[in-house]
Amino acid sequence: MNVNVTVNAQGLAAALKNNLAQKRSTLNILEHVLLIATESPAELRVISRDFSQEIEVVIAAERVEQAGSVTCHAEKLQAAVTGLAGPATLSTTGSPDSEQFKTVLQQGRRRFQILSMPADIFPKGQEMGQAKSPVLDPEELAKAIATVQYAVAVHDARPALLGVHLNEHDVVATDGHRAACALIDADFRPITIPRDSLKNLIAALMEEGAELRYSDSAIEVVHACGRYRSQLLDVKYVDYKRVMRIPVSGVTATLDAAHIAPALSRLRSFVPVGTQMLGCEINENLLSLTAGTESDTKDEAEAQCSGSWPKVHLNLSYLNDAMNAVKGEFTWLNTGTQNPQFLWTGNQEVVHVLMPIRM
Template identity: 25%
Template sequence: MKFTISRSRFIKTLNDVQRAISNKVTIPILTGLKLELTHNGLTLTGSDADISIEAIIDVNDPDAQLVIAETGNIVLPARFFGEIVKKLPNNLMTIIVEEGFQTTITSGPASFNINGLDANSYPRLPEVNAAQKLTLSADILKQVISQTVIAVSNQESRPILTGVHLKVNDQLLSAVATDSHRLSQRKLTLENTQNLEYDVIIPGKSLTELAKILTEDIEEVDLRITENQVLFTAGTIQFYSRLLEGTYPDTDRLIPTESTTQVEFESNVLLASIERASLLSHASQNNVVRLVFEPADQVATIYSNSPELGNVEEALKFENLSGERLDISFNPDYMKDALRSFGQTNVKVAFTSALRPFTLVPSEDDDNFIQLITPVRTF
C-alpha cells in the first residue's frame, strides 16, 4: 500500500474516527486504526466494539490531495500513529506499507517506521442493511442529543438507564433519558415517515460521541436500525453503535399533568442564581439547595448552606408566580443541566408538592420538551 495525502485533511478525519478507539478494550487489535485504500479513496475505521466509526476520504476530494500509488490495507497503533501525524513537519505526507506490515510515514525531512498489524485480523463491522431509514437535520439531531443525554445514568448497575430511549411512531419522534433522579423528554414531529416505527435504547455515550462528529458542514443524518445496531450516516462518516437490550421503563406516567405551584423565570437569570447557591452546596457533603415560594407575597427565595463555610440566601427574580406556598429542596446540578439545555428562553416550572417530581418546560414550546427533577428530603 502506498499513498500521499494532505495531512490537515487526514487529521480532520482521523479525529472523527479516533473517537471510537479506546485503550480499554479486550480485543488488542481494536486499539489500532484500520486504513483501507481502494481506487475510490481511503477509508479509516476505529472501533471499541460498542461504537464503530468509518470515514471515507474520497479520491476526488480536492482538499485531500490524495494520490494513490498502490492499494492495500493495514492496522496501525492509533494513539501513537495519531501523535506522529499531528507532529509531521509538512502538509503532505506519504504512507508506505512494506512486507511484514512495516509502515513508513514520511513528510518532508521526517521519516517514521512503525510496526503495523494485518488488517484481515480486524473485526468486521456490523451489517446494517435495513431498507427503511429516517433522515433528520443534523442540527436538530444534535439538539435532541444535547437535551437528553444530560439525564442518562452513568451507573452500570442500571444498564437500561445509561441509554436514551428513542421511539418513532405516527410521525412523532420521542427521545427520553432518565437516571431515576431526573428525566428529559424531547418530542419532534417528523415528515414523510408514515410507515416508520422504532423503539430502541441507544447508549448515551454513543450519542455524545456522535454529537461531536456532527460539525457544521454536515446538514443531514440518516438513521438505520437493525435488531441490535444503529447506523448513523453523516456525510462521508458511518457511525455504528450497539443498542441496549431490555425494556425501557414506561416514563409517560411519570410526568405530572397537574400542579399546585407555578412559576416562570428567565432561564439564564435562574441559572445564574442556582450557580451562586451551588457554590456553597458543593462545599457541603450533601449537595442540596432549597427554594421557597410564597405566591401570596410574590416572593421566591433560594437558600443553600455548608456547615463548614456558611450560607447563602437570595431573592429570586421571576416573571410570574402563582399557586400555593412551597418549600422544596433538590440537587442544583440537575437544575443547572436542565436550564442549560433550554438555552436563552423563559422557562415554566411547575410543582405538585415538596416530595413529588417537578417539571420545567420552555415557555414557548411546552409540548415538545420537558425536564423532570426529583426533590430531595432534607432534615
C-alpha cells in the first residue's frame, strides 16, 4: 500500500536512532524498518524488530496525504534524514511487486530514493499471550534492573544465568561467582529477561507514562512515545534465595563506595592478569587493598569495623562492578576467608554477594 506522509525530520531521526534493524543480514528484510502512516490520529509509527525484540516509536505527522504502510532500508533512511530540520515528506513510488518500488524522502530540493519492500513481508513480532499488569513504579523497576545487571553472565552453558530474573519482590542477577538482588514494591510471578534486552527495557521504563505488562513468553512496556517488547527466556532460574540469605554471624564494616573506587582504579594495573586477585583486610578503621599476594603493592580506604576482620581475596573486577552499583555508603559482612562476602545498602534493599578466590 502506498504512503504519503509529512513529518518533522528531527522527530524521524530520533525515532530511527535506536532501531533494531541489522546493518548487514542475509535476509534483506531484517535491514528494514516498518513505517505505518495513519490519518486518525495523524501519525507515523516506526517499527523495528530483531529475533527477540521489538521497538515502536510514534511521531506526530504534520500531514497525511495517503495512509498506508511500507518497509524501508533503515540505514539509508537514517543517513538521509541526519542533520535535517523542519518538515520532510515520505512517499512511495512504483508498485510493491516491482523492483522499482521505492520510498522517497524529500525536503525542498533534497531528494533521497530508498529501495523498499511491501509491509506484509516484514517479520511478525513476538506474541504476548495472556498478559498480566503488575502494580509498580516503572522507574523503580528500571533502577533495580540497572543496579543488578552487572552480575548477569556473559557466556554460560546455563541459559538461566543469561538474564535478570524477576520473582515476587526480587530483581536478581548472578553468573555463579557473584550475585545481586534488589527489592521493589511489586509482585511478579517468575520471569527472566534476556541480557540483550535490558538496555532497551530500562530506557522504555524511564519514558513518560510507561506501563508494563508481561506474560509467560514476553514483556512489554507501552509509553507516551511508543512501545517496547521483548521475549523472555524459557528457563527455570537457579535457587538464588539460598545464596542471598545473609548470615547472622560475621564481622561487619561500614564503608563508602566512593572512597574505594579510586583505589581499585589505581590497583588495576598491578593485580595478576589471570586471577585479578585483590586482598582485602581491615585494620584500625582502614581497608587495605593488596594487589595479588604482594604486600608492598597496596592502597587503602576509610572503614569502620566492628571486630577482627579476616583477610579475604576477591576478584578486583567483580568488586569494582559492585562499587559502581552501590554508589555510596554500604555495609560489608565478612563471615570468613572462604565464605561468600555480603554487601548491602539501606535496610538490605540491595544485596551484593561476591565469592572469594580460594587460596
